[in-house]
Amino acid sequence: MDQTTLNFLVVGASFALYFGIAIWARAGSTSEFYAAGRGVNPVVNGMATAADWMSAASFISMAGLIAFVGYSNSTFLMGWTGGYVLMAMLLAPYLRKFGKYTVPEFVGDRYYSNAARVVAVICLIVISVTYVIGQMTGAGVAFSRFLEVSSTTGLITASAVVFVYAVLGGMKGITYTQVAQYIVLIIAYTIPAVFISLQLTGNPIPGLGLFGNMAEGQSGAGEPLLVTLNGLLTDLGFSEYTSGNTPWLMALFTLSLMIGTAGLPHVIIRFFTVPKVADARWSAGWALVFIALLYLTAPAVGAMARLNIMNQFWPQGVEGEAVSVETIQTDPAYNWMLTWQATGLLGWEDKNGDGRIQYYNEGGAGMAELAAERGWSGNELTNFNRDILVLANPEIANLPGWVIALIAAGGIAAALSTAAGLLLAISSAISHDLIKSVINPNISEKGELLAARVSMAGAIVLATYLGLNPPGFAAQVVALAFGLAAATLFPTLMMGIFSKRMNAAGATWGMVAGLVVTCLYLFTYLGWFFIPGTNMLENTAANYLFGIPPTHFGPIGALINFGVAYVVSSMTAAPPQHIQDLVESVRIPRGAGAAINK
Amino acid sequence: MANKPDNNAYWAANLRLVTICLVIWAACSYGLAILLRPLVSGIAVGGTDLGFWFAQQGSILVFLVLIFFYAWRMNKLDKEHGVDEE
Numbered sequence: 001m002d003q004t005t006l007n008f009l010v011v012g013a014s015f016a017l018y019f020g021i022a023i024w025a026r027a028g029s030t031s032e033f034y035a036a037g038r039g040v041n042p043v044v045n046g047m048a049t050a051a052d053w054m055s056a057a058s059f060i061s062m063a064g065l066i067a068f069v070g071y072s073n074s075t076f077l078m079g080w081t082g083g084y085v086l087m088a089m090l091l092a093p094y095l096r097k098f099g100k101y102t103v104p105e106f107v108g109d110r111y112y113s114n115a116a117r118v119v120a121v122i123c124l125i126v127i128s129v130t131y132v133i134g135q136m137t138g139a140g141v142a143f144s145r146f147l148e149v150s151s152t153t154g155l156i157t158a159s160a161v162v163f164v165y166a167v168l169g170g171m172k173g174i175t176y177t178q179v180a181q182y183i184v185l186i187i188a189y190t191i192p193a194v195f196i197s198l199q200l201t202g203n204p205i206p207g208l209g210l211f212g213n214m215a216e217g218q219s220g221a222g223e224p225l226l227v228t229l230n231g232l233l234t235d236l237g238f239s240e241y242t243s244g245n246t247p248w249l250m251a252l253f254t255l256s257l258m259i260g261t262a263g264l265p266h267v268i269i270r271f272f273t274v275p276k277v278a279d280a281r282w283s284a285g286w287a288l289v290f291i292a293l294l295y296l297t298a299p300a301v302g303a304m305a306r307l308n309i310m311n312q313f314w315p316q317g318v319e320g321e322a323v324s325v326e327t328i329q330t331d332p333a334y335n336w337m338l339t340w341q342a343t344g345l346l347g348w349e350d351k352n353g354d355g356r357i358q359y360y361n362e363g364g365a366g367m368a369e370l371a372a373e374r375g376w377s378g379n380e381l382t383n384f385n386r387d388i389l390v391l392a393n394p395e396i397a398n399l400p401g402w403v404i405a406l407i408a409a410g411g412i413a414a415a416l417s418t419a420a421g422l423l424l425a426i427s428s429a430i431s432h433d434l435i436k437s438v439i440n441p442n443i444s445e446k447g448e449l450l451a452a453r454v455s456m457a458g459a460i461v462l463a464t465y466l467g468l469n470p471p472g473f474a475a476q477v478v479a480l481a482f483g484l485a486a487a488t489l490f491p492t493l494m495m496g497i498f499s500k501r502m503n504a505a506g507a508t509w510g511m512v513a514g515l516v517v518t519c520l521y522l523f524t525y526l527g528w529f530f531i532p533g534t535n536m537l538e539n540t541a542a543n544y545l546f547g548i549p550p551t552h553f554g555p556i557g558a559l560i561n562f563g564v565a566y567v568v569s570s571m572t573a574a575p576p577q578h579i580q581d582l583v584e585s586v587r588i589p590r591g592a593g594a595a596i597n598k
Numbered sequence: 599m600a601n602k603p604d605n606n607a608y609w610a611a612n613l614r615l616v617t618i619c620l621v622i623w624a625a626c627s628y629g630l631a632i633l634l635r636p637l638v639s640g641i642a643v644g645g646t647d648l649g650f651w652f653a654q655q656g657s658i659l660v661f662l663v664l665i666f667f668y669a670w671r672m673n674k675l676d677k678e679h680g681v682d683e684e
Contacts, residue, residue, distance in 0.1 A: 074653035078627045081658045085623045088665045089616045093672075207655055211644025224645025242646040251632045276683050278676065281669035288665055292658050299654040587609055588681040 003401050007146045010405035011412060014184050015161055018177045018416075022165030025173045030445055033170030033452050034101035034428050035272045040175055042279040046286025048175045049270045051182035051417035053080075053261075053287070054294060055131075056138025057478065059185060059414035063393075064386035066302035072244035074299070079257025081288060081295050086262035086490075088284030092271040094497045094586045096280040101272060103265040103425075103489060104433040110496040110586075112579055113504035114438055119511050121429045123488040124265045129462070130481045131266075132422040136467030139415035145343055145391065146408035152468060158416060159464040166420045167456050174420045175273060181413035186293055188410025192394040192403050193297045196304050199397065201225055206300030219317060229303055232310045235318040237364020241303065249552060256554030260482030263490030266418075266425040277589035305389050308396050313359040313381065322356040336395035340388055347383035352376055423463065427455035480522055483550075487514035487557025495565060500583045506569025514561030521557075522550045608679035615671055619664045627657045 027033040040048070058080065066073045098106055104124060108117025136155055143154025165173045190206075197209035200218055214220045220228035230240045244250065261267070270287075271280045312334070313323050328334045328348075340346035348357050352375060359381040361367060371377070391411060394403045431452040436443055443451065488511050495502040495510075523529065525539040537543040539550070548556065574580075585591065630638060635649030643651040676682035 071650055071653060074631065074650075077654055078631060078657045081661055082623065082627050085619070085661050085664055089619060089668055210654070211646075211651065226645035226650075230645075242650050247632050247635070251628045254627060254632070278669070278673045278683065281665075281672055285662065285665040285669055288658075288662050292662055295658055296655055584605065587612075588605055589676050589683050590681045591683070 001401075003404060004146075004148050006401050007405045007408045010402070011147065011409045014180075014409045014413060017180050018161065018165055021176045021180055022169045022173045025169045025176045027168070027170035027172045027449075030101075030432075030449050030452065032172045033449055034432065035269075036170075036172040036175045038273055038275055040273040040275075042274050042283035043286050044179060045175070045270060045274050045279075045283045046288075047182045047290050048178035048273075049267065049283070049287035050290035050294075051178040051185065051413070052270055052421035053264075053267050053418070054182075054185065054291060054414055055418035056135055056142075056411065056415040058294065058298075059189065060138055060142070060390050060411055061387050063298045063301040063305065064389035066299055067306040067389055068384075068386055070239070070241035070244070070303075072250060075250050075254045075257065077295055077299060079254040080261055081291060082254070083258040083261025084284055084288045084291070086258060087267070087271075088281060090494050091262060091268060091490075091497070092284050093277045093280045093589070095268060095493070096271050096274065097277050097586050097589060097591075099272075101269070102428045102432050103268055103493070104429055105437065106496065107489075107492055107507070108433065108437060110579065110582065111502075111504040111507045112575065113508060116492075116504055116508045116511070117433055117437060119508055119515075120489065120492070121433050123484060123511065123515060124429050125426060127264065127481045127485050127489075128266060128422045128426045129466070130478070131264075132419055132426075132459075132463045133466045134478055135415045135419040135422065136463050139412055139419070140467060141387070142391070142408060142411035142415065145339075146405075155464065155467050158412065158419075159460055159467075162416055162420050162423065163457065163460050166423055166460070167453050170452065170456075171269075171273060171424055174424055175270075177420065178417045181417040182290060184406075184413040185410040185417075186290070188406040188413075189294050189301075189390075190297055191406060192397065192399055193301050193304075195399050195403070196308070196393070196397045197300060200304055200307065206304070207296040210300040210303055219311065225303065225307065229307050229310075232307070232314070232318060236310070236314075236359070237361035237367035237370075239364075241306070249547070249549070252548065252552045252555060256486055256552050257482060259486035259490050259558055260554050261485075263485035263488070263493070264481075265429075265485075265489060266421040268493075269425055269428070270421070301390065301393065305393050305396060310359075312396065313357060322358045324356050325350055326355065328357065333398055336392050339395070340392055343388075345383070345385035345388045346392075348381050351378050351380050357381060419463065423456055423459045426459045427452055430455040430459075480519075483518050483522065483554040483557060484515065486554030487518040487561055491558050491561040491565065495562070497583065497586055500580050501569060501574055502565060503569045503572055503575045505572045506565040506567075509568045510561040510563075510565025513564040514557045517560050518553055518557035521545070521553050525550045604679055605681065608675060608681055611675055611679075612672065615668065615675070619668050623661065623664055626652055626660045631657050 031037050062076050065076060095106055100106060104117050104120035107120040108114060136158065139158035140151040140155035143149060143157060144151040147154065165177050193206040194204050197206040198204055200215060201209035201212040202215040203209035203212045210225065213222055213224055214228055226242055230242060233241055271283060274280050274283050315323055328337055337346060350357060354375065357380045358376045360379055362371065362379045391407055394407055431448060435451050436448050491514065492507050492511050495507065524536050527534040541547060631649055631653035638648045641648040
């Protein structure tokens, strides 16, 4: 059986599973559509949260980002997990106690203001729509590579699959599909990692293998893997894998990712599905357990893939000859280079015409002299898209065909599960917060359920359209999503729980200030509404305010939100007594059952 | 709000617990893994130093312990202060 057929079988089987779950877990009421009837076991919810949270970026991109940069990109590992500590202690239990369905609903009720509610809906939609574009394009890439269809066909298939189970099942369908998707994606991610860790270090646990010694028969046998990797990299002019610089920028970026993670509405609403406040606390822990299985493995995947790649290009070591073009074209071990070259995401060029491909850092210290001495004419691995690292990893390590098929199903599962969660957040904000709370409060339960399904369908069509015509700024937009979540929703939610004095005016102006200042800072360097060429300052370190890049701006936006909210609220009247009582009641778990389905 | 004084004590205990947990949270991730890494660079771990281990493994493990500790401790506090769910 050839690889494409095998990929089709495995991916097809995973889709059949998702459809089966969708039919079994149809939503019959708004409570089921928005919050799965609040009957989800905390461990099950933890697993669903893990799939909801771990997107195409975690599954496909993150290990590649770490592999090619090393220590400095540990920020992603800590930032995307540390946010759960904030969520577990500062938001999730209290919002569950509040006992409603959406994030803007808490903002609107707590701040007794439809203006605050609408600002929160706008923030939520900007954050979630930008996020969902990345998921749709990620699913398209995985489809087109592994199933050999065009990425347009891939994207439309992905949308159709999400459409079936999200519109039918709402939160209930999405929850149980996400559990299945988590199992698919974690198996797909860890199996190749275990194989590779065994090959290189003899240790079956990748996170331990990363700090272990090279196995017998590997080059550098007996010395630590990271020492071998550092040696290879520095010999070729790259910086050391385990070193980094500008620690304060690393710390700021980590903080931005942490606060942003805690403020993402599609993750927060997952904690509305558990029966009790105590369950929301446990559930955050379980979510991090399931996330950690991938996040503790990812740094090992990155380092080991980098090592494998270096060894493939320098099979006789750095002192010997580089790999020959003939070997790449004929040796099955190099097949992955040919298949990925066909996608345009990998490229090489024999610049000096010696029939070999020299991969090194031509800008590295002393490399010009070494290149002159050895007759190299620059780095000949001209293009290596970081996103292909995880997808190509099993092929690079020569693993069997079924492992490659699993990676395809896993990448698609990661993208679909996150897309579904985002689409639910968008559709519930429209049907529940705009239609039910602002436009037509007298809508019937049946009418609202229909509105929720229609909004969901509309959101999927919009996401598909944007995925097919990605505004050429998808990468920057992810920074916007995290920056905005940090600068708008997180401070507003936190103050709503921890400050009884915070009032409508303070919260609304705080959110607006966080939103506007963060957008302005991003637009200054990345162009107005990300239209290339309209940026007022060049996006380089010399122009940054206090040296802060636009991607790191989240914590500053959050500070501005907190500051403006504090000043405005201290100049205006305290919130009415019934709101202060509401804050009191949100702080204690007792009575959460009574708050259900009000 | 008949049992208000008790609720205040409960809330104060919660804030104390959150503060302790977040100090540990920051000390591991921003501290040992990033800003204080040079201070612990003498401690070797598998071919590199303790800071690198905290950046790529240790912080995540500490986060896990913190969340479960907080959940366990809070659920106990709920009962002690009589504010748990019946």
